[in-house]
Amino acid sequence: MLLFVTIFYVLTPPRPDKIQDTRLLVHAKRCTETESKQIFCEDVHLPDSLDTKKTVAPSRATYHFTVSAADFSGTYPAIFLKKFTDTAEISVNGSLLTPPISAQSRNWNQPLYAVVPPAILNQGANEISITLSANWADIIHLFPVQIGDSYALHIQYDLSMIYRAGMPRIGLGLALFGSVFFAALSVLQQDIFSYRWLTAICVANAVFLIHPVFRIDPLPYRIWLISWTSAIHFQIYALHRFASLYTGRREVFTERVWLTFLTLGSLVFLLGPRSAGRDVLLWMGLSSIVFALSSISQLLKSTNIRQRRIQLFLFVILSSILALGVTEFLRQIGWATFKNTEVYQFAPILLFAAILFILAHNLLVAENRNSRLLAKLRQKVIGRTRELGTSRLQLIEAGRRAVREEERQRILLDLHDGIGGQLVNVLAYMSMQPNQDLTLRKALEAALMDLSLIIDSLETENSVSTLLGTLRERVEPLLNRHNLKFDWQIEAEPILPVEGPSQNLLLLRIVQEAFTNIVKHAKATIVLVQVTENMIKIQDNGIGFDVVSLAKQEDMVIRHGLISMKRRAEALGSQLKVDSNTEGTSVTLFWEIGTLSRELPDNCTSPIPEQTYTKTSVTGMPNAV
Numbered sequence: 001m002l003l004f005v006t007i008f009y010v011l012t013p014p015r016p017d018k019i020q021d022t023r024l025l026v027h028a029k030r031c032t033e034t035e036s037k038q039i040f041c042e043d044v045h046l047p048d049s050l051d052t053k054k055t056v057a058p059s060r061a062t063y064h065f066t067v068s069a070a071d072f073s074g075t076y077p078a079i080f081l082k083k084f085t086d087t088a089e090i091s092v093n094g095s096l097l098t099p100p101i102s103a104q105s106r107n108w109n110q111p112l113y114a115v116v117p118p119a120i121l122n123q124g125a126n127e128i129s130i131t132l133s134a135n136w137a138d139i140i141h142l143f144p145v146q147i148g149d150s151y152a153l154h155i156q157y158d159l160s161m162i163y164r165a166g167m168p169r170i171g172l173g174l175a176l177f178g179s180v181f182f183a184a185l186s187v188l189q190q191d192i193f194s195y196r197w198l199t200a201i202c203v204a205n206a207v208f209l210i211h212p213v214f215r216i217d218p219l220p221y222r223i224w225l226i227s228w229t230s231a232i233h234f235q236i237y238a239l240h241r242f243a244s245l246y247t248g249r250r251e252v253f254t255e256r257v258w259l260t261f262l263t264l265g266s267l268v269f270l271l272g273p274r275s276a277g278r279d280v281l282l283w284m285g286l287s288s289i290v291f292a293l294s295s296i297s298q299l300l301k302s303t304n305i306r307q308r309r310i311q312l313f314l315f316v317i318l319s320s321i322l323a324l325g326v327t328e329f330l331r332q333i334g335w336a337t338f339k340n341t342e343v344y345q346f347a348p349i350l351l352f353a354a355i356l357f358i359l360a361h362n363l364l365v366a367e368n369r370n371s372r373l374l375a376k377l378r379q380k381v382i383g384r385t386r387e388l389g390t391s392r393l394q395l396i397e398a399g400r401r402a403v404r405e406e407e408r409q410r411i412l413l414d415l416h417d418g419i420g421g422q423l424v425n426v427l428a429y430m431s432m433q434p435n436q437d438l439t440l441r442k443a444l445e446a447a448l449m450d451l452s453l454i455i456d457s458l459e460t461e462n463s464v465s466t467l468l469g470t471l472r473e474r475v476e477p478l479l480n481r482h483n484l485k486f487d488w489q490i491e492a493e494p495i496l497p498v499e500g501p502s503q504n505l506l507l508l509r510i511v512q513e514a515f516t517n518i519v520k521h522a523k524a525t526i527v528l529v530q531v532t533e534n535m536i537k538i539q540d541n542g543i544g545f546d547v548v549s550l551a552k553q554e555d556m557v558i559r560h561g562l563i564s565m566k567r568r569a570e571a572l573g574s575q576l577k578v579d580s581n582t583e584g585t586s587v588t589l590f591w592e593i594g595t596l597s598r599e600l601p602d603n604c605t606s607p608i609p610e611q612t613y614t615k616t617s618v619t620g621m622p623n624a625v
Contacts, residue, residue: 019148023071025144028044028065030048030062046144050140060132063129063131065129065130065145067128069121074148077150079147079153083164084141091129092127097114101131110164164345165213167345168209168212170349171345174349178355182198183199197239205235209348223270226281230262233262243296246310254291255291265283292322296319299314300315310358313358317351317353327344463493465531467504467507479519487528491532492533493533506569522542522543533593537586540586545585572589576589577590
């Protein structure tokens with residue numbers, strides 16, 4: 001209510017002060033014609049309101065002013081009526097200065113200005129007559145009349161035209177634009193219901209503004225009056241539904257009661273007596289004010305923090321618009337007759353400004369939401385681009401590997417069918433000769449064995465266990481010839497630090513060198529091979545050797561063999577440990593996998609048990625047995 005009172009006194013200008021070279025007429029004699037055709041006159045003080053609740057139409061009242069010639073200052077005197085209701089005509093000394101009142105004349109929403117020809121003025125007293133006509137039992141209003149210099153009054157007339165007639169025209173243009181604009185949006189985005197209610201608000205606003213802009217009655221007056229006021233009520237309903245979209249609350253019961261009251265009031269207005277029509281419209285207006293106040297108060301009950309600001313803004317704007325409506329309602333019931341200017345014409349412009357603000361706010365929110373979504377999409381695109389780049393590199397690398405694999409297979413075939421076949425043919429030829437050269441034969445067998453190791457190492461699709469099993473198959477005949485028993489224990493598949501044919505060949509040569517040393521020097525009967533993920537251990541029960549004596553000349557062969565094994569182990573990314581005593585020798589090759597320690601495992605030094613060893617198969621790899 002404090003907001004209402006503030007807007008009532010701030011936006012509603014008071015009675016204009018006396019302008020220089022003009023005079024303000026506030027005393028008049030009002031004459032009316034009764035139903036019995038008698039003239040009744042009385043002295044009144046302006047502003048004056050006359051309630052003409054009659055069954056005859058139109059209702060008329062004539063105001064008479066007596067002024068002297070000196071009161072018309074200036075070369076060309078004029079008369080200015082800033083506000084009146086409903087239609088007026090002015091005459092001076094019986095001479096009509098404005099068009100006569102007609103049934104089609106509806107100039108209540110604009111001021112009236114008339115220049116007084118000096119020829120019709122008397123030297124003494126002059127009589128000014130202003131006749132007002134109210135269409136269909138309305139209230140006749142006349143506010144203070146100004147007379148004086150035409151130039152000074154014309155400026156006031158122009159300002160009043162801008163204020164009283166220009167504002168509604170601006171509002172009508174905005175309402176028509178908003179109707180088309182929001183109707184198009186509601187069609188394009190049918191899932192957003194707020195656009196539909198904004199369209200309804202603008203359409204109702206346009207219907208309401210037809211009356212003050214064109215000052216015509218497109219329908220019979222009684223029907224048009226209820227249609228015009230219904231547009232105001234419908235606008236309040238549309239605003240209520242629009243605001244409920246933000247609050248999430250809708251007072252259905254209150255809404256139904258209010259709509260029922262409006263429906264009954266419209267029926268009474270159309271079907272009841274004319275004398276009660278104005279009172280019915282006032283009661284309908286009061287009900288709409290109460291409903292609007294109840295609806296607006298819901299905006300203060302929001303618990304949504306994100307919508308809090310926009311709801312507070314809506315509350316202030318809608319309360320201001322409601323205050324303008326309350327001001328007009330008070331003027332209609334006669335409580336604000338001392339004010340001489342309507343303020344309700346500001347309501348459409350204020351409402352449209354609020355709608356534009358809400359739209360701007362929604363656009364900013366949508367823009368922020370879109371920016372966040374675009375940022376997320378951009379990050380996803382960057383991630384997908386990286387993945388595509390990685391996939392592309394992987395495809396390129398896969399293609400290269402395929403080419404290398406194809407080339408490797410060709411080399412394998414060439415080695416196997418070419419050099420390998422020739423070595424086999426030479427050995428077969430030598431076996432057919434009566435004189436055998438054992439040295440040459442051993443050299444050819446060693447070359448064939450070495451070639452087999454190279455071919456086995458190039459088979460990258462095979463696991464390390466499979467390669468070791470293949471090596472066992474190749475060296476087992478040699479061990480059998482020297483009465484060596486094999487014990488092959490595979491606990492897990494070895495995972496080399498680096499995979500590839502070169503690493504496979506290094507591993508096979510280390511294991512082959514260990515077998516060769518056992519056959520040549522150990523004089524052992526049992527060979528134990530243990531395999532884990534990060535270790536390969538080869539142990540025998542031979543005579544062993546003194547590691548210190550490797551520095552002597554007679555041990556150069558073993559010395560160089562162990563040096564070669566250690567170099568290959570370093571190239572493989574692993575470590576080699578050799579332990580030897582009179583009970584046998586163990587060669588342990590171990591490496592790091594993940595967090596495994598580079599230190600030698602405890603079980604690497606476990607001795608060979610005193611029992612007869614038997615051959616065991618490699619699980620899942622029958623070709624290696």
